[in-house]
Amino acid sequence: MLFGQFKKVCVSSVATLSVLAAGMLSAAEVNVYSARQENLIKPILDRFSEQTGITVNLITGGADELITRMELEGANSPADLLLTVDVGRLHRAEEMGLLQPIESDVLTSQIPEQYRDADNHWFAVSLRSRVIVYDKERVDPAELSTYEDLADPKWAGKICIRSSSNIYNQSLTASMVSHHGEEATEEWARGLVANMARNPQGGDRDQIAAVAVGQCELAVVNTYYLAGMLNATSEDQVEQAQAVAVFWPNQDGRGAHINVSGAGVSEHAPNREEAIQLLEYMVSDEAQTWYAEANNEYPVRTDVPVSDTLASWGEFKADPLALDELGIHNAEAVRVMDRAGWR
Amino acid sequence: MTGLLAFKTAMIKHGAIIAIIALCLLLSVPVLTVFSSVGASSGGVWAHLADTLLWDYIGQSLMLMTGVGLLVLVLGVAPAWLVTMNSFPGSRLLEWALVLPLAMPAYIIAYTYTGMLDVTGPVQGFIRDTFDLRFGDYWFPQIRSLGGAITMLSLVLYPYVYLLSRMAFLEQSVCVLEVSRTLGAGPWRAFSRVAVPLARPAIIAGLALVLMETLADYGTVQYFGVSTFTTGIFRTWFGMGSSIAAAQLSAVLMLFILVLVLTEHWSRSRARYHHTSSKYSRLPQIRLVGVRKWLALVFCAMPVVLGFLVPFLQLAYWAWDTRHLVDFSAFSELLFNSLRLALTAALIALVLGMFISYAKRLQPNLTMRSSVRVLSLGYAIPGTVIAVGVLIPFAWMDNSIDAWMQQRFGVSTGLIFSGTLVAVVFAYIVRFLPVALNTVDAGLSKIRPSMDDAGRSMGMGSWQILRRIHIPMLRGSLLTASLLVFVDVLKELPATLILRPFNFNTLAIRTYELANQERLTEAAASALMIVLAGIIPVIIISLSISASRPGHDART
Numbered sequence: 001m002l003f004g005q006f007k008k009v010c011v012s013s014v015a016t017l018s019v020l021a022a023g024m025l026s027a028a029e030v031n032v033y034s035a036r037q038e039n040l041i042k043p044i045l046d047r048f049s050e051q052t053g054i055t056v057n058l059i060t061g062g063a064d065e066l067i068t069r070m071e072l073e074g075a076n077s078p079a080d081l082l083l084t085v086d087v088g089r090l091h092r093a094e095e096m097g098l099l100q101p102i103e104s105d106v107l108t109s110q111i112p113e114q115y116r117d118a119d120n121h122w123f124a125v126s127l128r129s130r131v132i133v134y135d136k137e138r139v140d141p142a143e144l145s146t147y148e149d150l151a152d153p154k155w156a157g158k159i160c161i162r163s164s165s166n167i168y169n170q171s172l173t174a175s176m177v178s179h180h181g182e183e184a185t186e187e188w189a190r191g192l193v194a195n196m197a198r199n200p201q202g203g204d205r206d207q208i209a210a211v212a213v214g215q216c217e218l219a220v221v222n223t224y225y226l227a228g229m230l231n232a233t234s235e236d237q238v239e240q241a242q243a244v245a246v247f248w249p250n251q252d253g254r255g256a257h258i259n260v261s262g263a264g265v266s267e268h269a270p271n272r273e274e275a276i277q278l279l280e281y282m283v284s285d286e287a288q289t290w291y292a293e294a295n296n297e298y299p300v301r302t303d304v305p306v307s308d309t310l311a312s313w314g315e316f317k318a319d320p321l322a323l324d325e326l327g328i329h330n331a332e333a334v335r336v337m338d339r340a341g342w343r
Numbered sequence: 344m345t346g347l348l349a350f351k352t353a354m355i356k357h358g359a360i361i362a363i364i365a366l367c368l369l370l371s372v373p374v375l376t377v378f379s380s381v382g383a384s385s386g387g388v389w390a391h392l393a394d395t396l397l398w399d400y401i402g403q404s405l406m407l408m409t410g411v412g413l414l415v416l417v418l419g420v421a422p423a424w425l426v427t428m429n430s431f432p433g434s435r436l437l438e439w440a441l442v443l444p445l446a447m448p449a450y451i452i453a454y455t456y457t458g459m460l461d462v463t464g465p466v467q468g469f470i471r472d473t474f475d476l477r478f479g480d481y482w483f484p485q486i487r488s489l490g491g492a493i494t495m496l497s498l499v500l501y502p503y504v505y506l507l508s509r510m511a512f513l514e515q516s517v518c519v520l521e522v523s524r525t526l527g528a529g530p531w532r533a534f535s536r537v538a539v540p541l542a543r544p545a546i547i548a549g550l551a552l553v554l555m556e557t558l559a560d561y562g563t564v565q566y567f568g569v570s571t572f573t574t575g576i577f578r579t580w581f582g583m584g585s586s587i588a589a590a591q592l593s594a595v596l597m598l599f600i601l602v603l604v605l606t607e608h609w610s611r612s613r614a615r616y617h618h619t620s621s622k623y624s625r626l627p628q629i630r631l632v633g634v635r636k637w638l639a640l641v642f643c644a645m646p647v648v649l650g651f652l653v654p655f656l657q658l659a660y661w662a663w664d665t666r667h668l669v670d671f672s673a674f675s676e677l678l679f680n681s682l683r684l685a686l687t688a689a690l691i692a693l694v695l696g697m698f699i700s701y702a703k704r705l706q707p708n709l710t711m712r713s714s715v716r717v718l719s720l721g722y723a724i725p726g727t728v729i730a731v732g733v734l735i736p737f738a739w740m741d742n743s744i745d746a747w748m749q750q751r752f753g754v755s756t757g758l759i760f761s762g763t764l765v766a767v768v769f770a771y772i773v774r775f776l777p778v779a780l781n782t783v784d785a786g787l788s789k790i791r792p793s794m795d796d797a798g799r800s801m802g803m804g805s806w807q808i809l810r811r812i813h814i815p816m817l818r819g820s821l822l823t824a825s826l827l828v829f830v831d832v833l834k835e836l837p838a839t840l841i842l843r844p845f846n847f848n849t850l851a852i853r854t855y856e857l858a859n860q861e862r863l864t865e866a867a868a869s870a871l872m873i874v875l876a877g878i879i880p881v882i883i884i885s886l887s888i889s890a891s892r893p894g895h896d897a898r899t
Binding site for chain 2: 059212213
C-alpha cells in the first residue's frame with residue numbers, strides 16, 4: 001500500500017520533471033566541445049547566436065581529453081559538435097565511433113573534397129601548413145628544397161624544431177610515413193635529430209625567435225605562428241619574425257604538408273539539426289574570413305581571400321595526401337620518433 | 344543495561360569506522376580505476392617503451408626528484424630554523440614572506456623565467472647588444488633543461504617544507520633544546536642533532552608533498568623538454584592513442600610513491616615523535632650580529648626574491664604592457680569562479696582530512712592505514728589522469744541511473760553529475776586531500792596519546808577530546824591544511840579543464856589558454872590575478888602559525 005503510493009509519487013514527480021525539462025529544452029541550443037581555445041572561437045559562436053537565436057554552450061580543452069570525455073559520457077553525452085585543431089584527432093574520434101556522417105549540400109559544395117572526410121564524418125574549416133623558415137642573412141634559399149633534405153648533413157647543428165610530443169610534428173612525420181614508409185622515415189628522423197641545434201624545447205614561436213638570434217638557421221613551424229608574430233603588438237616579436245623568411249617545401253614534388261582545424265557532429269548529438277546549422281555557418285563568407293584571420297590561418301574555401309600577411313608569402317602547392325592518412329599513421333610516427341631519439 | 348550501552352557505543356564506534364573506511368574507498372575510486380588497468384593488454388606499447396624511452400623517463404624523473412628534494416630541504420628547513428630561532432634584519436618580514444612563492448603556479452614561474460632568461464629573452468639580448476656578441480660567443484646557463492626544471496619546481500614548492508618544518512620548530516618545547524645546550528651542544532648541534540630529528544615527521548611530510556607534486560607536474564617539464572614519466576604518460580596516451588598503457592604508466596608512478604612512503608615509514612621504525620615535555624616558554628631568539636646576520640638575511644631572502652618577487656614583477660610588467668589587449672570585464676567572473684571552487688574544496692578537504700586523520704589515530708589498524716595510504720596517492724598523479732579516473736565512475740553511475748530510469752519509467756535522466764561542479768570538486772578532493780591529511784597528521788602525531796588518556800579519565804568521549812583538546816592544539820595545522828588546499832585549487836588546471844560544465848571558466852584556464860597559444864605576455868594579467876588571489880590566504884597561513892605556538896598568547 002505504502003509502496004504503491006510511493007511509486008505513484010515517484011512516477012508523477014518524474015513526469016513533472018520531464019515536462020519541466022522539456023520546457024527548458026525548447027529553447028534551441030547547441031553544445032560545442034572545442035579544442036580551439038575560447039578567444040579564437042567564442043566571437044564567431046556569439047555571432048551565430050545573434051543571427052539564429054540558438055544558444056551555444058562551450059567547453060574548451062585538449063582534443064584528446066574532450067574525446068575521452070565524449071567516449072565515457074557515451075549515449076548521454078551532451079556534445080553536439082566536436083571541434084579540433086588537427087585532423088589526427090578528428091580521425092581518432094571517427095575511429096572510436098564518436099562522430100556521425102552528415103549529408104549537407106552546403107558543406108560538400110563549399111569544402112574541397114580533399115578537406116573533408118570521404119564519409120562526411122568531419123569537415124575542415126581552416127588550413128595551415130608546416131613550413132621551413134630560414135635566417136634571411138645566413139641562409140641562401142636556393143640551398144633549401146624539401147622536408148627530406150632537412151636530414152642532409154649539410155644542416156648539421158643548424159635546425160630548431162620543437163618536441164616530438166607536439167601534434168604538428170607527429171602529423172608531419174605521419175605524412176612522411178605515408179609517403180615513404182616507416183623505415184625510410186626513421187632514417188630521415190635520425191638525420192633530422194643529428195642536425196638539431198639544440199634539444200627540442202618550447203613552442204613554434206620560440207623556434208622562430210631562436211633563428212632570429214642566431215641559435216639556429218632553420219626552423220620548422222606552422223604558418224600561423226609566424227603570421228601571429230608578424231602581427232604581434234610586441235616590437236621584439238615583430239623584429240624576430242622579420243628576421244626570417246618562409247620557404248615552401250617540396251614545391252617541385254608533392255607540395256607542402258597541410259593540417260586543418262575542423263569539426264564533426266557527435267554520434268549521439270541531442271541537437272543534431274542545430275549542430276549542422278552551426279557547421280554550415282562556419283563555412284559562410286563571414287565566418288570563414290573571421291575564423292581564418294583570428295588565428296592567421298588559410299580559409300578552407302578557396303574563394304575566400306586570405307589575410308594580407310599570408311598573401312605576402314605567395315601561392316603554394318599543397319600536399320594532396322588524404323588527411324585521414326595523418327591520423328592513421330600517428331602512432332607509427334610517434335614510435336619512429338621515439339626510436340630516432342627525437343625528444 | 345550497561346551491556347546494551349556498551350553495545351550501542353561499540354555500534355557507534357564501528358559505524359563511524361566503517362563510514363570512514365567507506366569514505367576512503369569512495370575517494371580512492373579514481374586511483375583504483377587507474378590501477379584496474381594493470382592487467383589489460385597494451386598492445387606492445389611496453390615493449391616499444393622498454394626499447395626506447397622508458398629508461399630515459401625513469402632516469403630523468405629520478406634526477407628531477409632528487410634535485411628538487413635536496414634543493415627544497417636547503418631552501419625550506421634552514422630558513423625555517425633561522426627565522427624561528429634567531430633575529431636578524433628583516434627576519435620578522437621574511438617569516439611570512441618565505442611562504443609567498445606558494446601562490447605562484449609552477450608552469451607560470453617556468454614561463455616567466457624562460458621569457459627573461461632564454462636565448463631570445465631580454466637578459467641575453469642585453470648581453471649580446473652590450474658586448475656586441477652573437478649567440479654562441481658567450482656562456483649562459485640554459486633555462487629550459489633538467490637543471491632549469493629542478494630550479495623552477497624547487498622555487499615554488501619549498502614553502503611546503505618551510506611551513507611544516509617551521510610549524511614543528513615552533514611547537515618544539517624549548518626545554519628539550521635547553522637540555523641539549525646544557526649537555527654541551529652548540530646551536531648548530533642543537534639544530535642538527537635535536538631539532539631536525541624531532542621535526543622529522545613534519546619535514547618528511549612536507550618533502551613527500553613536494554616530491555608527489557614534482558612527479559605529477561606536466562606543464563613545466565613539457566615546456567622545458569624534459570622527458571619525465573609524466574611526459575611518457577601523455578605521449579603514450581595522446582600520441583599512440585593507448586589509454587591503457589598510459590594508465591599503466593600512472594599505476595607504476597603510484598607504486599613508486601607507495602614504495603617511497605613505506606620505506607620512509609619503515610626506516611623510522613618504531614620511533615615516535617611526541618613531545619615529552621609540555622613546558623613551553625617564549626622562544627629565546629638569538630640576536631645574530633656581524634657578518635652572520637647579513638648571511639642569514641641573504642640566505643632567507645634569496646628564495647623569496649627568486650621564487651616570488653622577480654617573477655611577480657615580471658608578470659606585472661607584462662600585464663601593464665598588454666593592458667589594452669586584455670578583456671578585464673571577464674575577470675570578476677573568473678575570479679569569483681576560482682574563489683568559490685577553492686573555498687568549497689578547502690572546507691571539504693579540511694573536514695574530511697580531520698576526520699580521517701583522527702579515525703586513523705583512534706583505530707590505527709591495517710585496514711584503516713592502508714585505505715588512507717591509497718587515498719594519499721592521488722597527489723602524485725597528474726591532474727588529467729585523476730580527471731579521467733573521476734570521469735569513468737561518474738559517467739558509469741549516471742549512465743546506469745539513466746538506463747534504469749528508462750527501463751523502469753521510460754524517462755531519461757541523462758547525465759546527472761558528470762559535467763557539473765560536483766565532479767570538479769570531487770576531483771579536487773581526490774587530488775588535494777593528501778595535502779590536508781598530511782598536514783593534519785603531522786600536527787596530530789605530535790600530541791601525545793597520554794593527552795587523550797587524560798581527557799578520557801576526565802570522562803570525555805572521543806568527540807569531546809577532539810573538540811576540546813585536539814582542535815585547539817591543532818588550530819595552526821588545521822588552518823594551514825585548508826589554506827594549502829585553497830591555494831592548490833586556485834592554481835589547478837588540468838582537472839578543471841576537462842571536467843568543468845559548459846561556459847565555465849577560471850583564472851587558471853584563461854591563463855593557460857593564452858600561454859598555450861604562445862601569447863605569454865597577454866597571459867600575464869590573469870596569471871597575476873591567480874597570484875594575488877593566493878597571496879592573502881598565504882599570508883594568513885603564515886601569521887596564524889606564528890600565533891599557534893603552544894604557550895604563546897596571540898595577543899601579546
